[in-house]
Amino acid sequence: MIYADNAATTKMSETAVKTMVSVINDDYGNPSSLYGFGQRAKEVLESARDDIAGIIGADPREIIFTSGGSEADNQAILSAAQLGKKNGKMHIVSSAFEHHAVLHTLDKLKKEGFDITLVDVHENGLVIPTEIEKAIRKDTCLVTIMFANNEIGTIQPIREIGRICRDKKVLFHTDAVQAIGHIPVNVNDDNIDLLSASAHKFHGPKGVGFLYAKKGIKLSSLIAGGAQERGLRAGTENVPGIAAMAAALKEAAPRINETAAYLAKKRDRLIAGLKEIPHCAVNGDEKNRLPSNVNFCFEGIEGESLLLLLDDKGIQASSGSACTSGSLDPSHVLLAIGRVHDVAHGSLRLSIGEDISDEDVEYIISSVKEVVTYLRSFSPIWRDLEAGLKEHIL
Numbered sequence: 001m002i003y004a005d006n007a008a009t010t011k012m013s014e015t016a017v018k019t020m021v022s023v024i025n026d027d028y029g030n031p032s033s034l035y036g037f038g039q040r041a042k043e044v045l046e047s048a049r050d051d052i053a054g055i056i057g058a059d060p061r062e063i064i065f066t067s068g069g070s071e072a073d074n075q076a077i078l079s080a081a082q083l084g085k086k087n088g089k090m091h092i093v094s095s096a097f098e099h100h101a102v103l104h105t106l107d108k109l110k111k112e113g114f115d116i117t118l119v120d121v122h123e124n125g126l127v128i129p130t131e132i133e134k135a136i137r138k139d140t141c142l143v144t145i146m147f148a149n150n151e152i153g154t155i156q157p158i159r160e161i162g163r164i165c166r167d168k169k170v171l172f173h174t175d176a177v178q179a180i181g182h183i184p185v186n187v188n189d190d191n192i193d194l195l196s197a198s199a200h201k202f203h204g205p206k207g208v209g210f211l212y213a214k215k216g217i218k219l220s221s222l223i224a225g226g227a228q229e230r231g232l233r234a235g236t237e238n239v240p241g242i243a244a245m246a247a248a249l250k251e252a253a254p255r256i257n258e259t260a261a262y263l264a265k266k267r268d269r270l271i272a273g274l275k276e277i278p279h280c281a282v283n284g285d286e287k288n289r290l291p292s293n294v295n296f297c298f299e300g301i302e303g304e305s306l307l308l309l310l311d312d313k314g315i316q317a318s319s320g321s322a323c324t325s326g327s328l329d330p331s332h333v334l335l336a337i338g339r340v341h342d343v344a345h346g347s348l349r350l351s352i353g354e355d356i357s358d359e360d361v362e363y364i365i366s367s368v369k370e371v372v373t374y375l376r377s378f379s380p381i382w383r384d385l386e387a388g389l390k391e392h393i394l
């Protein structure tokens with residue numbers, strides 16, 4: 001099996017598993033308990049916080065543990081909105097290709113009277129900092145732009161956007177779930193006020209993540225209860241998960257550039273190989289993207305059929321046009337970069353991991369070529385295109 005869906009989730013690293021099991025077995029105390037055994041769990045928790053903070057250039061007191069990326073996104077955005085509302089600032093700037101954890105939170109705020117501006121995402125999958133600058137108003141309380149897109153992998157000009165927000169004194173949140181552990185991120189250098197991350201996207205466990213909030217930003221709590229996480233996130237901490245998350249990040253951080261360079265070579269070969277298929281297009285800028293991400297549209301096919309046939313060949317991939325909740329809507333990300341519905345339906349996302357070999361890469365290329373040709377051989381849309389009854393778009 002070739003697992004090429006690492007943007008959906010990753011396999012836990014051996015170190016992360018070992019750390020998790022050891023905390024489960026040996027440090028199962030409640031970190032809020034005052035006796036020594038509880039305090040040992042507290043030490044595990046705080047050393048994880050120190051490690052994570054150190055890696056992203058934060059102070060440990062700026063890290064709040066959450067149940068994952070979605071919760072961190074919700075808490076960051078709702079906190080900034082609440083702060084804004086107090087000061088009569090009810091305008092938020094974001095983009096159309098954010099993760100649903102961001103977009104649906106913004107929908108909620110819209111219903112509460114907030115005004116949301118979504119800046120354009122251009123054909124290359126990038127937002128333009130000056131357009132964000134133009135969108136910022138006197139009543140803007142937050143700019144939220146993702147670090148790297150989960151479907152097309154494009155890496156946004158975060159440092160410049162952060163600089164603009166600093167100058168304009170507007171809070172800046174970034175959903176860095178796809179970036180943390182994969183490309184260097186430093187909250188100071190990148191001018192970030194609020195950042196979301198999720199362990200299962202960087203070889204840690206599912207159901208755990210963190211929110212970074214710069215000192216001085218008053219977060220609101222989503223969950224009422226005990227005083228855990230300095231009263232900002234009630235509930236007994238997921239100590240084994242948090243320890244494993246820190247272990248995974250500690251493992252990735254020192255070799256982040258090396259891993260990125262290794263993966264980028266495989267990615268570039270995949271892109272070059274798949275481009276040989278007629279009437280296809282790469283989604284998102286070819287170079288300014290995550291080293292693990294390949295995303296294509298193929299004319300005249302259905303992404304879902306492509307996925308199922310690739311699965312038969314032992315390749316696990318994803319279609320950008322995720323029929324989430326059974327709807328046939330194509331991916332909001334592909335529509336945001338200007339792909340028309342028909343084309344957006346024929347998409348393929350490969351998100352590779354370090355375990356991929358050159359043989360795997362060649363096998364993926366030949367398999368996709370074969371499956372696309374096969375699917376086109378009985379596609380009515382393809383027949384019309386080939387007969388000249390319809391114009392090729394790609």
Ligand SMILES: *Cc1c(COP(=O)(O)O)cnc(C)c1O
Binds near residue numbers: 176
């Ligand atoms: C996966 C993902 C999330 C959600 O994280 P969970 O930990 O699964 O809640 C949010 N944003 C992006 C960009 C993601 O890729």
